[in-house]
Amino acid sequence: MKTDAQRLAAEMAAICLIAAVIGVAWNHRLLLDVFQGRGVQTQKTPVSPAAGTTPAASPTAIPMPLGLMQVKELFDSQEAVIIDARDRETFRKGHIKGAIPFPVGDADGLIPSFSAKTPKEKLIVVYCGGFDCHDSRLLGEQLISANFNQVFVFEGGYPEWQDAGYPIARGEN
Amino acid sequence: MDPLKKHLTALLRVGLGAVFLYAGILKIANPAAFAGNVANYQVLSYAGSYLVAAILPWIELICGALLVTGLRTRSAAALVAIMNAFFIVLLFSTVARGLDIDCGCFKQGGEKTTAWTAIFRDTMLLVAAVFIYRKAPK
Structure with a gap:
């Protein structure tokens, strides 16, 4: 059974992960240009x-x-x-x-x-x-x-x- | 909790959420400008500045939305508190390194906000986030 701290950490990690997925998808062209040196x-x-x-x-x-x-x-x-x-x-x-x-x-x-x-x-x-x-x-x-x-x-x-x-x-x- | 305290806590939660919603939307609207502001802190590489500029505003937006709606309040408030503590440390580092830069907290490319003003504002937001975290039901 998860402790309160573990649940809190898991929820915060989930928020960051969702934000990362949306942020990268939203800005994928911009990031591709940057990472490919274009x-x-x-x-x-x-x-x-x-x-x-x-x-x-x-x-x-x-x-x-x-x-x-x-x-x-x-x-x-x-x-x-x-x-x-x-x-x-x-x-x-x-x-x-x-x-x-x-x-x-x-x-x-x-x-x-x-x-x-x-x-x-x-x-x-x-x-x-x-x-x-x-x-x-x-x-x-x-x-x-x-x-x-x-x-x-x-x-x-x-x-x-x-x-x-x-x-x-x-x-x- | 008596009704007055309950309503004040709710008001503070919605207010803090609105601030982060607003901050996130402004940065999402202009990621290149925000990347420039991130780069001004001279902590990340060129590409790293863009990566942070792509992701951080969405964390702010999601936390803001959760605080406004009252869903997962403790997690959102904890994350907001951690982010603000980090911003405060970063702002102090700019003072220590003698960097005269815009904090890039809200409107990108607008009027410059000094590090001390931003530190004061972030401290207030940190206190509010900790208060909401402590009052939110488990």
Whole structure:
């Protein structure tokens, strides 16, 4: 026969188990994206096809999302310019190695000089603080407006990159 | 228990349940933002933050619903008390580590709630949960 404490523990465990089952089922797509390193899809735009190859050009004015693996491949091949949309202080604390500091708040001032030295067809990957951070998408849209035609957003951002153990740097670039 | 105490206990139980229902619903509505708030505590990994953000709000929601309806009151109150005790310890750790973050307790991405405010609020909720646990029939 169960004691009162055992019954209480069993009921609490049952509540946690039911919550876990519902929570995982409810968020299964989000969790799959996170655990498979595909980044979090915060908007309904298709992920560019053929992971492991150069992504296709964005056909719309919305920057396309890229997953962790694709960004890592572009990082290794040095095919893309990686841009950090967070503020400079956050950038100094840690950023993807080789990324360019490009705070979204300073974008209007930075885009002209960036445009002058970067070909319009260059692959550009923008990231920010991951999770529900929208700065990368906002900056991506501004870059597309400035006629860059291959702009992508790494939605997992710096937290996902750092967590994967990929190269980071601190201080100024 | 005299009728007045009985009604006050019931009122407290429904109130506490409503708070947790509300907290759970707000987090369920925006799991990515809540994951960001969990990550700000710098305790879990990137994926771990998402896993907690997926499950914890549902524990809050279920406990809230059980408290409001009066079903399995002792178990729900005990779980709420354990969660609040854990939150308080976690909030104290942010103070100790000098982290100036939003507690992420209710509305995600809203006005920032400081650690001390959250500790005070969670202590009140902990006291209420323990009281309900002790008064609930076995």
